[in-house]
Amino acid sequence: MTIDGGARGDAAGRSPVVARAIDLRKVYGEGEAEVVALAGVSVEFERGKMTAIMGPSGSGKSTLMHLMAALDRPTSGQVVIDDVEIQGLKDKQLTRLRRDQLGFVFQSFNLVPTLTARENITLPIDIAGEDVDQEWFETIIKTVGLGDRLKHRPNELSGGQQQRVACARALVSRPKIVFADEPTGNLDSRASEEILGFLRRSVDEFDQTIVMVTHEPASAAYADRVLFLADGKIVDELQDPTAEGVLERMKGFEAVGRRS
Numbered sequence: 001m002t003i004d005g006g007a008r009g010d011a012a013g014r015s016p017v018v019a020r021a022i023d024l025r026k027v028y029g030e031g032e033a034e035v036v037a038l039a040g041v042s043v044e045f046e047r048g049k050m051t052a053i054m055g056p057s058g059s060g061k062s063t064l065m066h067l068m069a070a071l072d073r074p075t076s077g078q079v080v081i082d083d084v085e086i087q088g089l090k091d092k093q094l095t096r097l098r099r100d101q102l103g104f105v106f107q108s109f110n111l112v113p114t115l116t117a118r119e120n121i122t123l124p125i126d127i128a129g130e131d132v133d134q135e136w137f138e139t140i141i142k143t144v145g146l147g148d149r150l151k152h153r154p155n156e157l158s159g160g161q162q163q164r165v166a167c168a169r170a171l172v173s174r175p176k177i178v179f180a181d182e183p184t185g186n187l188d189s190r191a192s193e194e195i196l197g198f199l200r201r202s203v204d205e206f207d208q209t210i211v212m213v214t215h216e217p218a219s220a221a222y223a224d225r226v227l228f229l230a231d232g233k234i235v236d237e238l239q240d241p242t243a244e245g246v247l248e249r250m251k252g253f254e255a256v257g258r259r260s
Helices: 061-068 091-100 117-128 134-144 159-171 189-206 243-259
Strands: 017-028 035-046 050-054 076-081 102-106 177-181 210-213 225-230 233-239
Touching: 017 061, 035 061, 035 233, 050 061, 050 189, 061 076, 061 177, 061 210, 091 102, 091 117, 102 159, 117 134, 117 159, 134 159, 134 189, 159 177, 159 189, 177 189, 189 210, 225 243, 233 243
Parallel strands: 050 210, 050 225, 102 177, 177 210
Antiparallel strands: 017 035, 017 076, 225 233
């Protein structure tokens, strides 16, 4: 099923919308055990933009990402990726969508330990039985600085290098959108800066679209905008964020929480 107008720009000059949530709800459990993780979220993600999602534990930020990334199904509402409403897709179609249209970077790297860095990077394309675009592959490898590590297995790489492999794998199939769930959570400050810098460059140089869950104001400052979630709803948004500005917004939410 397609939704008209989702992937095109508008008269105001905005970038085309790559993904959107429409009145998205997610409820776990029933009766007294019912937990509302998302309470009617509507949001759009434009091509060539990086969005950070922040909020306290239990705010719904990871749930929103998992639903947008087709890793879970909503209780109600719609998720639209590149004009396709994914609720109407069957399992095989969803698998193809995740493989061909979406990229993923997780906190835990999720690399295959028996494969080399090169093999981990090309794994999605190899599984699909397709040929690797060598020019694009070389561009990514040069950008992440892994040219001399491609024959190494994950246990021979540092944490930062493993995450760079994961980032390269997320981009190698030229996805419509990349979802990054706490991508620097297991890294030291230097490695974190390297990963965030690479994600930022992929937006600026490759017109990539990135949605990143983070709890760090300094990480959120790499984004074009920050969405703040609380109690399953988007409660605020910050454009062109700085670490100081994000921290001030978060302090404001904490103050409201203490008064309520």
